[in-house]
Amino acid sequence: MPHEFKDKVAVIQFPGVNCEYETVAAVRSVGLDAGLFRWNDDPALLDGSRAIILPGGFSYQDRIRAGVVAAKDAIMGKLGELAKEGTPLLGICNGAQVLVESGFIPGLHWERVDLALAPNVMADREGYYCKWVYLKKEESRCHWTRTYLEGEVVPVPVSHAEGRFVTDDRDIIESMKENGQIVLRYCSSRGEIDVSFPVNPNGSVENIAGVCNPEGNVLAMMPHPERATWMRQVPEDLHGEWGRKRRGAVGSIDAMLVEGPGRRIFTSLLEAREPV
Amino acid sequence: MRKEKKGYHTGNVTTDGKKVSVKMELWVRLKVVDLVARTAIMTLIDKLDLGDDLAGLVHYSYWAMNASGGDFERVLEEVDRVIQMDSAFTNQNKHIYSLMVTDERARALHRGSLELEKDYPLEDGSSNESSLGGIFAVDCLVREMDDMRERGFEARLNERLEGVTVSGLKAGAMWRLLVHAVDAAAARKIARKMAVTRSRREGLLLNPHYQLLEIVSVAQLGNGGVGA
Numbered sequence: 001m002p003h004e005f006k007d008k009v010a011v012i013q014f015p016g017v018n019c020e021y022e023t024v025a026a027v028r029s030v031g032l033d034a035g036l037f038r039w040n041d042d043p044a045l046l047d048g049s050r051a052i053i054l055p056g057g058f059s060y061q062d063r064i065r066a067g068v069v070a071a072k073d074a075i076m077g078k079l080g081e082l083a084k085e086g087t088p089l090l091g092i093c094n095g096a097q098v099l100v101e102s103g104f105i106p107g108l109h110w111e112r113v114d115l116a117l118a119p120n121v122m123a124d125r126e127g128y129y130c131k132w133v134y135l136k137k138e139e140s141r142c143h144w145t146r147t148y149l150e151g152e153v154v155p156v157p158v159s160h161a162e163g164r165f166v167t168d169d170r171d172i173i174e175s176m177k178e179n180g181q182i183v184l185r186y187c188s189s190r191g192e193i194d195v196s197f198p199v200n201p202n203g204s205v206e207n208i209a210g211v212c213n214p215e216g217n218v219l220a221m222m223p224h225p226e227r228a229t230w231m232r233q234v235p236e237d238l239h240g241e242w243g244r245k246r247r248g249a250v251g252s253i254d255a256m257l258v259e260g261p262g263r264r265i266f267t268s269l270l271e272a273r274e275p276v
Numbered sequence: 277m278r279k280e281k282k283g284y285h286t287g288n289v290t291t292d293g294k295k296v297s298v299k300m301e302l303w304v305r306l307k308v309v310d311l312v313a314r315t316a317i318m319t320l321i322d323k324l325d326l327g328d329d330l331a332g333l334v335h336y337s338y339w340a341m342n343a344s345g346g347d348f349e350r351v352l353e354e355v356d357r358v359i360q361m362d363s364a365f366t367n368q369n370k371h372i373y374s375l376m377v378t379d380e381r382a383r384a385l386h387r388g389s390l391e392l393e394k395d396y397p398l399e400d401g402s403s404n405e406s407s408l409g410g411i412f413a414v415d416c417l418v419r420e421m422d423d424m425r426e427r428g429f430e431a432r433l434n435e436r437l438e439g440v441t442v443s444g445l446k447a448g449a450m451w452r453l454l455v456h457a458v459d460a461a462a463a464r465k466i467a468r469k470m471a472v473t474r475s476r477r478e479g480l481l482l483n484p485h486y487q488l489l490e491i492v493s494v495a496q497l498g499n500g501g502v503g504a
Contacts, residue, residue: 063312063315065483068473080476126425168485
């Protein structure tokens with residue numbers, strides 16, 4: 001039986017997504033109430049929700065093109081209304097593809113499709129790529145990343161075949177830069193922006209990993225912060241500070257259960273919304 | 277005239293001694309229910325409100341290539357042998373296909389059981405002549421810009437072919453849109469509107485920021501088959 005999501009975080013369950021449960025768990029890890037919301041439930045039940053997340057996976061089995069069928073669903077009309085009112089909206093991986101195909105991201109012209117998440121371009125390989133990568137937090141007014149320091153390096157896994165942000169309109173990129181919409185960029189473990197694979201794991205223009213709308217409350221990101229929410233999820237061989245912390249946690253259950261590098265995406269929801 | 281054409285099919289290499297470069301196309305579709313096509317139809321009709329325009333839709337995997345290594349028949353036979361064996365192209369359990377020479381000199385040459393000239397399933401299930409009036413079939417090829425997979429397909433074929441080499445391979449998805457229209461120009465316009473994703477409310481089959489649309493043919497149905 002559907003129930004209201006007032007003050008809760010709604011994780012939208014399109015047919016074919018597969019990261020919804022761990023996304024709910026990640027939100028709950030910061031002390032917020034979260035639940036699944038089926039794509040065909042009454043959209044009015046989302047009124048008053050604290051935030052909305054489109055999780056990763058394969059909505060509609062990626063038929064035709066990743067994210068495009070879900071983008072046409074009626075619920076996206078409601079999410080658009082809520083986003084325009086200022087409700088935080090996050091798309092992770094397939095959720096990011098849905099936001100791009102909906103025209104909510106970059107959102108310079110509402111609902112106009114100004115970007116694509118195209119198949120990965122990688123050296124000597126093609127298709128799906130799953131690996132921990134490093135993200136650099138850029139200067140931005142994005143709601144979802146404000147708990148990170150500017151320039152901070154955040155390791156998070158990617159897991160996709162179509163994650164390459166592209167546009168055929170260079171002006172879109174320039175506008176996104178001017179507006180501070182390029183929120184997260186792929187970088188080395190030392191924070192260097194290197195366009196080559198594997199630092200840039202998919203050939204994304206400008207090493208873009210995450211883009212927000214001009215108002216900052218809608219974020220589309222290809223990496224999976226819900227898979228980096230606990231220390232136990234961090235690989236032992238990771239370079240940098242988080243790798244050292246993870247190796248230091250070996251043998252201690254308590255140390256394994258502390259926050260991982262991706263959790264602060266969700267912690268951002270504890271802070272008051274900024275008006276859009 | 278007929279004899280002369282046959283001579284091109286079965287003749288040796290060429291009269292000037294060079295190997296023939298044969299233009300070929302491979303169209304493959306599922307012989308079971310195609311869920312991608314069903315999803316496209318439902319999305320166009322139910323979510324984009326194009327039910328008045330769309331009469332039917334077929335979805336194919338498509339390859340085009342130049343092949344050389346003998347006369348038309350020999351080249352066709354060898355490419356046919358390989359694409360039947362390699363599931364990257366066809367799987368006999370679930371696909372039917374049409375492999376055809378598109379070169380004007382040997383257009384009649386063909387392999388496979390897919391009859392493209394009869395593959396016009398209407399969404400309402402009708403098939404009589406009168407129901408086809410005012411319907412156009414628009415074949416829309418969707419390819420990716422700089423598609424890395426095309427080189428992969430080409431290499432894969434060349435590894436398996438014996439005495440035949442392919443080059444210039446193009447790969448993509450072919451969407452046959454059956455649309456109600458007053459003339460071919462209107463049909464083309466409707467198909468483009470259905471195909472190119474401009475916004476959340478317009479277009480479905482390709483994202484123009486990384487994909488290309490080529491409308492390869494527009495044909496009117498009815499009058500005993502496909503008309504001009």
